[in-house]
Amino acid sequence: MDNLAAIILAAGKGTRMKSGIVKVMHPLAGAPMVAWPVAVARQAGAGRIVAVVGHQAERLREHFSNDADITLAVQEEQLGTGHAVACAAGDLSGFSGKVLILCGDVPLIRTETLRAMVAAHEATGAVLTVLTARQENPHGYGRIIRGFDGRVIRIVEEKDATPDERSRTEVNAGIYCAEASFLFDAVKRIGNDNAQGEYYLTDIITMANDRGLRCTAHPVADPVEVMGINDRVQLAEAARHARRRIAEEHMLNGVTLVDPAATYIDQGVVIGADTTIQPGVQIAGGCRVGEGCTIEAGAIIKGSELGDRCVVESRAVIRGCRLGSDVVIKAGTVMEDSTVMDHAAIGPMAHLRPGSELGAHVKIGNFVETKKIVMGEGSKASHLTYLGDATIGRNVNVGCGTITCNYDGVNKHRTVIGDDVFVGSDVQFVAPVTIGSNTLIAAGTTVTRDVPADSLAIARTPQINKEGWKLRKRDQ
Structure with missing residues (x-):
């Protein structure tokens, strides 16, 4: 699909794996973990895919060497998800369609879910759609903060959340659909004034709301689809x-x-x-x-x-x-x-x-x-x-x-x-x-x-x- 591209965030080392192999290259049912979101992005219609790599970049480059639709963007320092998307911007220069953002360590997302998310994004006229899930134990996830009309007004990372915000069970799955023109302009403006000192991609939600632009949430029916892998x-x-x-x-x-x-x-x-x-x-x-x-x-x-x-x-x-x-x-x-x-x-x-x-x-x-x-x-x-x-x-x-x-x-x-x-x-x-x-x-x-x-x-x-x-x- 000419108007849909995808960015796969795959630069992290994964220290909790306690392994000499970068996390996203660990095998999952016969294929490296990162191959799963790549395959789903293709099936959802993404014509161009950029994988953002960092640790053991050459290992991933070798794995994707025969994939003509994939380019690799190197994130030399892992300074957060916003910084990772900014690293991919050059490889999508001139692209004006929609961009899916997926995580290399969230391999169970289904093609049907992504297609439904893109369709909902188009129907609502949003500049950014966030995939969300309900978690009985939301520990470790960013919390979704909605306005009175149901729109997403911000996402709060757990370390920055108040006790009331931490009690919320709707969480950010780390998967997005964004208009390219808005996305690549917004990631240039992200700051790092937070507990981690990182450039959070979630900050672009506040930017969109400040400009009067629409941000929506698309809930996933099965939380298993968005489970992250850390160990x-x-x-x-x-x-x-x-x-x-x-x-x-x-x-x-x-x-x-x-x-x-x-x-x-x-x-x-x-x-x-x-x-x-x-x-x-x-x-x-x-x-x-x-x-x-x-x-x-x-x-x-x-x-x-x-x-x-x-x-x-x-x-x-x-x-x-x-x-x-x-x-x-x-x-x-x-x-x-x-x-x-x-x-x-x-x-x-x-x-x-x-x-x-x-x-x-x-x-x-x-x-x-x-x-x-x-x-x-x-x-x-x-x-x-x-x-x-x-x-x-x-x-x-x-x-x-x-x-x-x-x-x-x-x-x-x-x-x-x-x-x-x-x-x-x-x-x-x-x-x-x-x-x-x-x-x-x-x-x-x-x-x-x-x-x-x-x-x-x-x-x-x-x-x-x-x-x-x-x-x-x-x-x-």
């Missing part, structure tokens, strides 16, 4: 509310969450209808889960894409993976940066390390580890196997205890196995080695040379039976 206790409380919202949205879209309060789904996750998610599941931001999937208790999914009708059993961990349709990931499996095609079955207790690419109908069983392999359609390694740096064809059976010996102490080498190969139990492939198609590798074989197609490879030390040896050893 990790409040951060955890905000995350609980955020995840409840996320869970409700998914459920309304046709996803079954067996216990929403015990399910941890980050912002930005996409889940198809008729998927069922059991308690204790964690799904990180950016993941996509298809329709009709079943995610069992305790599964952890990060940076991954699951197709339709996948089954992820209990306590599986999936990171950076792409899964096709009808995939079954069994209990205790760990997957990282891998691709699994349709109808595959993984686990239980399997480990797919980065670079594993499994074709359709592949089976990776219990205690099988893979790394940098390509495995063709219909192949299987059912148990107790390590497959690394290998290309494996279609319909290959890999027996129990098979190992690709890919490292010679200096370099990694590759094993290549053709289609329709049967690998017996306890086989070692000493790479580099190539196995032709339709070959049988006998159990217990150590393969050190290439095997032609349609062959039997067997390499065993001849068996020697020494009869009576055990009895003689006993009698010694």
Whole structure:
């Protein structure tokens, strides 16, 4: 929207977080705290956004480096909210519309609330609209002082309030909608004659009233929307509310969450209808889960894409993976940066390390580890196997205890196995080695040379039976 801009106040350090990370960069349900008001400002229609930064400005600059609609204004000294807005004025030079002012540490504000606030601002012809909330315990908040006609005549910070003013329960949420022409002229005139010696943005309300201009309040229905975050206790409380919202949205879209309060789904996750998610599941931001999937208790999914009708059993961990349709990931499996095609079955207790690419109908069983392999359609390694740096064809059976010996102490080498190969139990492939198609590798074989197609490879030390040896050893 060309006539709406936003300023996000995000310069404070947040000493009560007791952290080496600036407060607004602490994660909240999968995204930095400051990303939430930025996203809501966009959704409300703000075409230009200025984030006022101070402490660890480079960290925020890096985070927003790919956001073309955001500019950063640096507040070198944190001298109050009025000073912060003044620091942003240069980046909105020439702008003549309405300006939303949001706080980087008030992340739960809803898009609908901001849109309603802007609409009310326009309808009343105000130069400034203040978002307010009713708080049973208003400690720490600035109090709203209204005139006889209901207009806002001033906001008193708690440290400057009289006992009567402190008893009021309507508080300033720190979120505003202002006409740019009034706002940027007024912040130039703010003084710092107060208990904190700071330049309070709230002083512009008095300026507007002195000029006979209208200031109004827009109450928010749910005070949770305007809760500020100052410490990790409040951060955890905000995350609980955020995840409840996320869970409700998914459920309304046709996803079954067996216990929403015990399910941890980050912002930005996409889940198809008729998927069922059991308690204790964690799904990180950016993941996509298809329709009709079943995610069992305790599964952890990060940076991954699951197709339709996948089954992820209990306590599986999936990171950076792409899964096709009808995939079954069994209990205790760990997957990282891998691709699994349709109808595959993984686990239980399997480990797919980065670079594993499994074709359709592949089976990776219990205690099988893979790394940098390509495995063709219909192949299987059912148990107790390590497959690394290998290309494996279609319909290959890999027996129990098979190992690709890919490292010679200096370099990694590759094993290549053709289609329709049967690998017996306890086989070692000493790479580099190539196995032709339709070959049988006998159990217990150590393969050190290439095997032609349609062959039997067997390499065993001849068996020697020494009869009576055990009895003689006993009698010694």
